[in-house]
Amino acid sequence: xxxxxxxxxxxxxxxxxxxxxxxxxxISGNEYVYWxxxxxxxxxxxxxxxxxxxxxxxxxxxxxxxDRKSSTLILPHATLRDTxxxxxxxxxxxxxxxxxxxxxxxxxxxx
Amino acid sequence: xxxxxxxxxxxxxxxxxxxxxxxxPRSGDLSVYWYQQSLDQGLQFLIQYYNGEERAKGNIxxxxxxxxxxxxxxxxxxxxxxxxxxxxxxxxxxxEISSPPPHNEQFFGxxxxxxxx
Numbered sequence: 302x303x304x305x306x307x308x309x310x311x312x313x314x315x316x317x318x319x320x321x322x323x324x325x326x327x328i329s330g331n332e333y334v335y336w337x338x339x340x341x342x343x344x345x346x347x348x349x350x351x352x353x354x355x356x357x358x359x360x361x362x363x364x365x366x367x368d369r370k371s372s373t374l375i376l377p378h379a380t381l382r383d384t385x386x387x388x389x390x391x392x393x394x395x396x397x398x399x400x401x402x403x404x405x406x407x408x409x410x411x412x
Numbered sequence: 413x414x415x416x417x418x419x420x421x422x423x424x425x426x427x428x429x430x431x432x433x434x435x436x437p438r439s440g441d442l443s444v445y446w447y448q449q450s451l452d453q454g455l456q457f458l459i460q461y462y463n464g465e466e467r468a469k470g471n472i473x474x475x476x477x478x479x480x481x482x483x484x485x486x487x488x489x490x491x492x493x494x495x496x497x498x499x500x501x502x503x504x505x506x507x508e509i510s511s512p513p514p515h516n517e518q519f520f521g522x523x524x525x526x527x528x529x
Contacts, residue, residue, distance in 0.1 A: 344520025
């Protein structure tokens with residue numbers, strides 16, 4: 302699986318969009334980008350995943366650059382409950398293997 | 413609520429002891445994963461079971477073992493405990509859909525916090 306690089310921490314004002322970047326410059330053609338988050342010592346929670354097209358669900362949007370070397374997770378209207386560590390994970394398998402977590406980005410949503 | 417349950421929530425024990433952590437996956441999920449999260453190591457994969465059989469091992473110590481039972485619940489056994497084993501232990505399950513897209517979301521339980529004194 303390709304390695305990912307994320308900023309260690311970010312702040313965002315409540316109600317504003319939170320844009321969390323992830324670099325995965327060694328990603329290969331069949332690898333997907335996944336995002337999970339962990340709210341203060343709770344179990345990690347799946348957010349979204351994508352291959353090359355932008356994706357949106359009820360939680361967030363995922364923007365993947367055309368060369369697929371980086372992506373951005375967007376929380377459109379951040380709330381205090383979105384304060385968490387966000388993990389960007391690249392996976393090339395059929396989803397039958399364990400997740401490899403890096404250090405993630407600690408997002409602090411400020412009131 | 414992810415549908416994955418773990419017991420106990422907290423466990424305090426002494427060095428040298430043995431403990432068992434229990435995980436019940438979501439209904440219908442055949443795959444169970446165990447992860448360890450300590451302050452200095454982050455979230456690390458320990459072991460995976462699929463339908464009762466061990467599928468993959470990660471950074472699991474020889475003092476640790478696991479199994480998955482016919483009803484698909486899983487237990488993680490930690491023995492000869494050391495101070496450094498203090499951590500959060502998470503269980504996750506997934507259904508493993510074989511049809512494309514190859515997406516098998518993992519659902520995590522609330523974790524067991526183990527403190528070794």
